[in-house]
Amino acid sequence: MGQGGRYGALPGGDRIVPVVREDQSLPNGKGQLLAVDTSAFAERVPVRADLLGGRTREDLFGSLAQPAPTGPSAGLELPGHPLRIDAEVTVQQPEQQAGTPGGSTRPSLHPEARLLLRDRFGMIHKVSLGTLPLTGDAKVSASLTTLVDAPLGSAAAPLTVVGVIVAFGDRSNGELTVHRLSVSDSADGPATAVQVPAGFGWTATAPPVRAVGDVVPGPAAGPVSDTQLTRPTRVGV
Numbered sequence: 359m360g361q362g363g364r365y366g367a368l369p370g371g372d373r374i375v376p377v378v379r380e381d382q383s384l385p386n387g388k389g390q391l392l393a394v395d396t397s398a399f400a401e402r403v404p405v406r407a408d409l410l411g412g413r414t415r416e417d418l419f420g421s422l423a424q425p426a427p428t429g430p431s432a433g434l435e436l437p438g439h440p441l442r443i444d445a446e447v448t449v450q451q452p453e454q455q456a457g458t459p460g461g462s463t464r465p466s467l468h469p470e471a472r473l474l475l476r477d478r479f480g481m482i483h484k485v486s487l488g489t490l491p492l493t494g495d496a497k498v499s500a501s502l503t504t505l506v507d508a509p510l511g512s513a514a515a516p517l518t519v520v521g522v523i524v525a526f527g528d529r530s531n532g533e534l535t536v537h538r539l540s541v542s543d544s545a546d547g548p549a550t551a552v553q554v555p556a557g558f559g560w561t562a563t564a565p566p567v568r569a570v571g572d573v574v575p576g577p578a579a580g581p582v583s584d585t586q587l588t589r590p591t592r593v594g595v
Contacts, residue, residue, distance in 0.1 A: 359483045359505045362514030363439075366479070373402050376479045395480050397423040429557070433476060433518035436552055440517060440541040441508060443473065443485070443500040444549050450533040451493050451526065467527030468492055471534060473500055474521035477514035484523070490534070503545045522560075 365371050378393040400419035410418055427433070436443070449469055471487040485500045506513050519539070526532035540549035 359477075359481075359502070359511075359513055361511060362477050362479050362481060363506065363512030364510070366514045367512075374479065375399055375402055376481050395423070396420065397426075398480075429555075433520040434539070434552060434554065434558060436475075436515075436517045436519065436539075436541050437550060438541060438543045439512060439515045440543060441502050441506070441545050442542045442549065443487075443502070444497060444540040444542070445471075445487055445499070445536055446495075446497050446538040447471075447487075447490065448495050448533075448535040448537065449491050449493050450535075452531060469524065469526045469532060469534065471498075471525075472523045473519055474523065475513075476518045476520045478516060479514050481514075482520065483513075501545060508545075 362376075365374055375395055375398045378391075380391050382389045382391045396419040400415045400423075403415070405415055451469070469490045469492075471490055473485045473487060475483045475485055477483065483505070485502065485505065487500050488498045490496060490498060502508075502513060522536070524532075524534050539552040541552060542549040
C-alpha cells in the first residue's frame with residue numbers, strides 16, 4: 359500500500375499505470391491473470407500502430423473500462439494523508455434461541471469489519487478496523503502506519519472509502535452502525551472528522567447464509583439509506 363505514494367512522488371509518478379499479475383489455475387495447467395487500468399493504459403502506454411489493427415489505443419483499451427463513478431457513488435473521500443482512521447460504531451447481536459426450551463445463546467465471536475480504500479491510482483486496499491465489541495458502542499481505529507511502511511512509504515492520496523466488509527462470525531444475524539469517521543495524518547495525533555456529502559448512501563450485498571441447527575438466517579440484505587448493516591455483509595457505493 360505504501361508503494362503507491364512513494365512511487366507517485368517521483369518525477370513522472372503521476373503517469374504510473376498499476377498492474378496486477380497473479381497465477382491462475384486452469385483445467386489443463388496454470389495461466390496468469392493480468393489486470394490493468396485500461397483507461398490509463400490507453401492514455402499513457404505507447405503501442406506499435408501495426409499491432410492495433412487500424413484502431414487507436416483509446417478505441418482498443420478505453421472501451422474495456424467502465425465509466426468512472428461521479429458524485430456520491432464515487433465514494434467517501436478522506437482528507438489529507440491519513441495514517442489512522444477512527445470510527446465510532448454500534449454493534450448489536452441478538453441472542454439466538456438454543457435447541458432446549460427456554461434456552462438462548464449469547465454471541466461468542468467478535469464481529470470483524472474492514473474498510474475498502476481506493477487510492478488515487480485506483481488500487482483497492484483492505485484495512486481492518488480492529489476488534490469490535492460483541493455488542494454496544496465503541497471507538498475503533500484502523501492504523502495505516504505498518505501497511506504503508508511509514509515513514510518510508512505512504513499511501514497514494516487521496517484515499518476514498520468505497521466499501522465496508524462486515525462479518526459476524528458464527529452469528530447469522532447482526533447489525534453494525536457507523537456513526538462517524540475521523541482521520542489523522544499521524545499515528546497518535548488529533549483526528550479530523552470526515553464530512554459526508556449530501557446524497558451519500560450504501561448498497562448492501564450478503565452471501566447466502568446456511569442455517570445450522572435451530573439458527574434461522576436473517577433477512578436478505580438490500581439497499582440501505584445510511585451506514586447500518588445487517589448480516590455478514592459487504593457494503594459499497
